[in-house]
Amino acid sequence: MKTKLNFGSGTDILKDHFNIDCGEIKGIDIIHDLNVFPYPLPDNHFKEVRARFIFEHLDNTKDANNVKVLDELWRVCKNKAIIKIWVPHYNSKYAWGDLQHKRGYAITAFDPMIKGHLGGYCDHYSKTNFKINKKEYCGGKLLEIFKFLRIHKFLIKYFNNICGILYFELEVVK
Ligand SMILES: C[S@@+](CC[C@H](N)C(=O)[O-])C[C@H]1O[C@@H](n2cnc3c(N)ncnc32)[C@H](O)[C@@H]1O
Numbered sequence: 001m002k003t004k005l006n007f008g009s010g011t012d013i014l015k016d017h018f019n020i021d022c023g024e025i026k027g028i029d030i031i032h033d034l035n036v037f038p039y040p041l042p043d044n045h046f047k048e049v050r051a052r053f054i055f056e057h058l059d060n061t062k063d064a065n066n067v068k069v070l071d072e073l074w075r076v077c078k079n080k081a082i083i084k085i086w087v088p089h090y091n092s093k094y095a096w097g098d099l100q101h102k103r104g105y106a107i108t109a110f111d112p113m114i115k116g117h118l119g120g121y122c123d124h125y126s127k128t129n130f131k132i133n134k135k136e137y138c139g140g141k142l143l144e145i146f147k148f149l150r151i152h153k154f155l156i157k158y159f160n161n162i163c164g165i166l167y168f169e170l171e172v173v174k
Helices: 066-076 141-148 152-158
Strands: 004-007 018-021 046-052 077-088 129-138 165-173
Touching: 046 066, 066 077, 066 129, 066 165, 077 129, 129 141, 141 152
Parallel strands: 004 018, 004 046, 046 077
Antiparallel strands: 077 165, 129 165
């Protein structure tokens, strides 16, 4: 089995990845509902995960939620594996631009997965652990100008649609 996972691949099938999605899509390696645990994937196998525009589609309930998804990705990944995540920013039209979206995301959304974060107030959420190597606000050329002027954080906080997408790189800590 390939050691890169395309998590919620959709039609963005990548030949050098193992592609998983709930859809019957041409080229898919395995069809699985990613709200159902455990995933039919081995322990400690993947060194990289690409999770582009999938987290916001998954359930946000007690039994199936983004913490449980990250716990499961932690299980199937090797130590130091990198999980690349693209999600819609909560304050943009993309957050609620699809009937299937369950939630939007702030730049701090994945912080609770880091053990000891802010004195460890979220440590009981999960037994798994991650480092966050990258957190980026993404958008168009205008956002890049605001970043250059170092005013983007202020504008994103108080105005809509400045930032459409957030990009994160989480590192698995075992
Ligand atoms: C916006 S598409 C993203 C596809 C691809 N990652 C990309 O970037 O083009 C969202 C994908 O999530 C998949 N999806 C939604 N809910 C799912 C679930 N419960 N289990 C597995 N896949 C799911 C859909 O089938 C769809 O392919």
